Amino acid sequence: MAGQSHYTPPMPEFDAPVKLLIVVAPYYKDIADDLVAGAKAQAEAAGATCDLVEVPGALEIPTAIRLAQRTADYDGYVALGCVIRGETTHYETVCNDSSRALTLLGLDGCCIGNGILTVETHEQAAVRAGEQNKGGGAAAAALHLVALSRKWRGQGKGIGFKPRGEDTLLA
Numbered sequence: 001m002a003g004q005s006h007y008t009p010p011m012p013e014f015d016a017p018v019k020l021l022i023v024v025a026p027y028y029k030d031i032a033d034d035l036v037a038g039a040k041a042q043a044e045a046a047g048a049t050c051d052l053v054e055v056p057g058a059l060e061i062p063t064a065i066r067l068a069q070r071t072a073d074y075d076g077y078v079a080l081g082c083v084i085r086g087e088t089t090h091y092e093t094v095c096n097d098s099s100r101a102l103t104l105l106g107l108d109g110c111c112i113g114n115g116i117l118t119v120e121t122h123e124q125a126a127v128r129a130g131e132q133n134k135g136g137g138a139a140a141a142a143l144h145l146v147a148l149s150r151k152w153r154g155q156g157k158g159i160g161f162k163p164r165g166e167d168t169l170l171a
Helices: 029-045 058-071 090-107 122-129 134-152
Strands: 019-024 049-054 076-084 112-119
Touching: 019 029, 019 058, 019 134, 029 049, 029 076, 029 112, 029 122, 029 134, 058 076, 058 090, 058 112, 076 090, 076 122, 076 134, 090 112, 112 122, 112 134, 122 134
Parallel strands: 019 049, 019 076, 076 112
Antiparallel strands: none
């Protein structure tokens, strides 16, 4: 809602380089360009580097991220695009399925910032991509998740009922 202020946690600091992959669906090129500019600026401000790839539409974004997760060396991912409601139910399919796929990737340990705008009008998208800097917000979300992932990396939980730290001996 306009006029409300929202809390934004401070950006994490990194002792090792962070590399992000920005995956954008530039269907609405002007909106996509603003989202990418915001994401790149946020990554740069945090000292991260980023690569950019384009895909045809929002439904292809999760697939591209999964391919990169399996075959490339990125710490986190930024999903950017815009879906504007049209006259058919395709809007719901694209919004729901792209969001669901990104959520599943995240639950599997992928550090993703979701900046896919889902709006009613082009004007709403322009405000979110520009003055609200949703691209930067998505990059910030990815960076926060990368920081958490690094914080908890290598911390075992033990096996079954055996407490962590005790050696496991096999007969």
